[in-house]
Amino acid sequence: MTTLIPVLGDQLTSDLASLRGGPDGAVVLMVEVAAETHYVRHHKKKIALIFSAMRHFAEELRAGGWTVDYVRLDDPGNTGSFSGEVVRAVARHGASRIRVVEAGEWRVDAMIAGWAADTGLPVEILPDDRFLCSRTDFAEWAGARKRLVMEEFYREMRKRTGLLMRAGKPVGTRWNFDAENRKVPPRGLNYPAPPTFVPDAITTEVLDLVADRFAGHFGDLEPFGFAVTRADALIALDHFIAVALPRFGDYQDAIVEGQAFLYHAALSPYLNCGLLTAREVVQAAQAAFDRGEVPLNAAEGFIRQIIGWREYVRGLYFWAGPDYAKSNALQATRDLPAFYWTGETEMRCLAQSVAQVKREAYNHHIQRLMVLGNFAMLIGVEPAQVEEWYLVVYADAYEWVELPNVHGMSQFADGGILGSKPYAGGGAYINRMSDHCGRCRYDVKQRVGPDACPFNALYWDFLARHRDKLGGNNRLLRMYDNWDRFAPERQKETRESAAAFLKTLPPAAREWAVAQPDAAPPAPPAGPPPEAVLER
Numbered sequence: 001m002t003t004l005i006p007v008l009g010d011q012l013t014s015d016l017a018s019l020r021g022g023p024d025g026a027v028v029l030m031v032e033v034a035a036e037t038h039y040v041r042h043h044k045k046k047i048a049l050i051f052s053a054m055r056h057f058a059e060e061l062r063a064g065g066w067t068v069d070y071v072r073l074d075d076p077g078n079t080g081s082f083s084g085e086v087v088r089a090v091a092r093h094g095a096s097r098i099r100v101v102e103a104g105e106w107r108v109d110a111m112i113a114g115w116a117a118d119t120g121l122p123v124e125i126l127p128d129d130r131f132l133c134s135r136t137d138f139a140e141w142a143g144a145r146k147r148l149v150m151e152e153f154y155r156e157m158r159k160r161t162g163l164l165m166r167a168g169k170p171v172g173t174r175w176n177f178d179a180e181n182r183k184v185p186p187r188g189l190n191y192p193a194p195p196t197f198v199p200d201a202i203t204t205e206v207l208d209l210v211a212d213r214f215a216g217h218f219g220d221l222e223p224f225g226f227a228v229t230r231a232d233a234l235i236a237l238d239h240f241i242a243v244a245l246p247r248f249g250d251y252q253d254a255i256v257e258g259q260a261f262l263y264h265a266a267l268s269p270y271l272n273c274g275l276l277t278a279r280e281v282v283q284a285a286q287a288a289f290d291r292g293e294v295p296l297n298a299a300e301g302f303i304r305q306i307i308g309w310r311e312y313v314r315g316l317y318f319w320a321g322p323d324y325a326k327s328n329a330l331q332a333t334r335d336l337p338a339f340y341w342t343g344e345t346e347m348r349c350l351a352q353s354v355a356q357v358k359r360e361a362y363n364h365h366i367q368r369l370m371v372l373g374n375f376a377m378l379i380g381v382e383p384a385q386v387e388e389w390y391l392v393v394y395a396d397a398y399e400w401v402e403l404p405n406v407h408g409m410s411q412f413a414d415g416g417i418l419g420s421k422p423y424a425g426g427g428a429y430i431n432r433m434s435d436h437c438g439r440c441r442y443d444v445k446q447r448v449g450p451d452a453c454p455f456n457a458l459y460w461d462f463l464a465r466h467r468d469k470l471g472g473n474n475r476l477l478r479m480y481d482n483w484d485r486f487a488p489e490r491q492k493e494t495r496e497s498a499a500a501f502l503k504t505l506p507p508a509a510r511e512w513a514v515a516q517p518d519a520a521p522p523a524p525p526a527g528p529p530p531e532a533v534l535e536r
């Protein structure tokens with residue numbers, strides 16, 4: 001009775017439900033799957049991170065007494081698909097049953113659902129209890145509600161986990177300190193970059209493989225400094241808790257040129273592939289708060305991101321079903337501009353964000369939401385193209401977390417299931433939260449004309465264009481009032497300015513994301529409109 005336990009590239013957790021019984025004669029199957037690397041053409045750093053973390057994890061399991069069958073990308077006979085490799089492994093090991101943890105996305109869940117028919121064996125599919133809220137628990141919570149409100153979910157999770165709670169009440173008497181998390185950082189602050197790790201022999205071999213096989217994918221492969229083992233990911237966690245978390249809350253929404261990480265955790269790549277668990281990172285934050293090492297607004301802000309937003313988007317992804325991605329509430333059809341890949345635009349905020357993600361496979365939340373996502377929504381890019389881009393470029397991107405954030409939060413393509421209004425903003429927001437505008441060729445204070453910040457006219461044009469769908473939204477009434485106070489001539493020149501800018505956009509750039517013969521994208525070069533109110 002040999003049990004085959006397939007472990008996917010984002011299940012690299014020794015306490016994974018399928019591994020909990022201990023070795024017991026089972027065979028763990030891990031596979032470098034060609035199809036996973038090019039169903040979208042992931043950033044080179046992301047592929048290297050996953051392959052290296054997988055190879056290290058296999059070694060750790062072996063050291064723990066497990067038999068691990070590890071199929072490398074170039075191993076002879078590798079079929080290049082999860083299902084093909086499960087079928088081959090069943091035959092190799094004479095397996096009599098399969099045990100696996102549910103996947104993080106519908107696409108792979110569907111493959112797993114086919115394994116019983118593919119192999120003729122019983123397949124036990126276990127819930128992924130690394131998440132604090134199961135798919136069923138979220139569905140129960142959501143089922144009773146007219147609207148899904150993250151803040152309500154979050155409070156429920158605070159009660160359920162007991163984090164930052166005292167005698168059934170939130171510590172500090174408030175649930176949410178978001179309003180205190182939007183400070184503009186003073187000049188000259190020291191930012192503690194997250195630790196980087198020198199590639200060992202395993203990683204070096206993977207880097208060579210990725211350089212060779214994925215040369216045409218987006219992004220810089222080196223320098224490569226990600227943690228690829230649990231031990232190193234724990235160092236990154238300790239560093240964040242000790243050095244960055246104390247100021248995490250204050251400057252959560254800021255953007256500073258040359259500082260990719262500010263006081264952000266930069267832990268999502270490790271959380272999402274399983275090197276760290278959500279439980280341990282929130283417990284570490286709570287413990288630092290209990291020791292008096294971090295203020296409440298920081299601890300609460302961070303814990304909210306994990307047990308609130310992270311669990312909420314995952315719950316919503318599975319609750320909404322595989323068709324969630326199909327909606328296009330704003331009927332957006334434009335192609336993604338080429339500069340999302342090349343960085344070649346004079347809009348400094350966008351150019352800098354693209355240059356950063358090319359280098360680091362990382363942007364922080366406000367760059368993702370209020371620069372890159374905001375612009376794509378204002379110009380009306382087809383949601384599927386935006387989603388594909390986000391899935392490609394970020395080391396932490398897996399569909400369960402990418403899709404709700406992009407489709408729902410950033411593009412409002414779900415029509416308001418995830419959020420109650422679009423996260424749209426003009427240049428004034430970016431100017432207030434960043435130091436880009438002073439160095440930009442565009443003037444953030446101008447609304448129209450060739451030198452005006454494009455975000456400004458585009459913002460008003462977006463509102464005017466979508467009045468039929470958004471005009472009745474209570475949270476946008478003030479903005480529509482402002483627009484209505486524009487004289488007709490002013491409205492006309494604003495919309496004409498937006499139209500003139502849209503005509504200048506470079507042609508479609510889809511080819512970089514979708515599977516096709518390798519070709520390296522070019523390297524990137526190094527009256528006040530309203531402000532978006534963020535709720536995090």
Ligand code: FAD
Pocket residue numbers: 263264265266267268269271272302305306309310311313363364365366368369373390394396397398401402405406409410
């Ligand atoms: P911090 O700002 O330090 O936050 C701490 C942790 O909270 C993160 O590591 C992450 O695990 C969690 N978190 C915070 N916000 C969210 C959120 N909205 N959804 C889920 N988890 C959250 N996050 C991903 O992990 N993968 C993605 O593919 C992804 N795509 C995004 C796309 C868009 C358009 C937007 C607006 C957000 C996206 N996010 C995504 C959420 C968030 O931007 C990243 O989790 C965060 O930037 C990761 O960096 P960090 O670890 O420094 O985060």
Ligand code: DLZ
Pocket residue numbers: 007008009010011031032033034036037042046047050103104105108398399
């Ligand atoms: C993202 C990714 C990549 C690039 N490669 C692999 C791989 O070769 N083998 C593997 O098991 N997993 C990989 N992954 C992660 C999977 O895509 C991920 O497990 C599924 O999307 C389910 O969330």
Ligand code: SF4
Pocket residue numbers: 346347348349350426427430431436437438440441442443444453454455
């Ligand atoms: Fe971006 Fe406009 Fe500021 Fe330039 S002026 S950096 S385009 S917000």
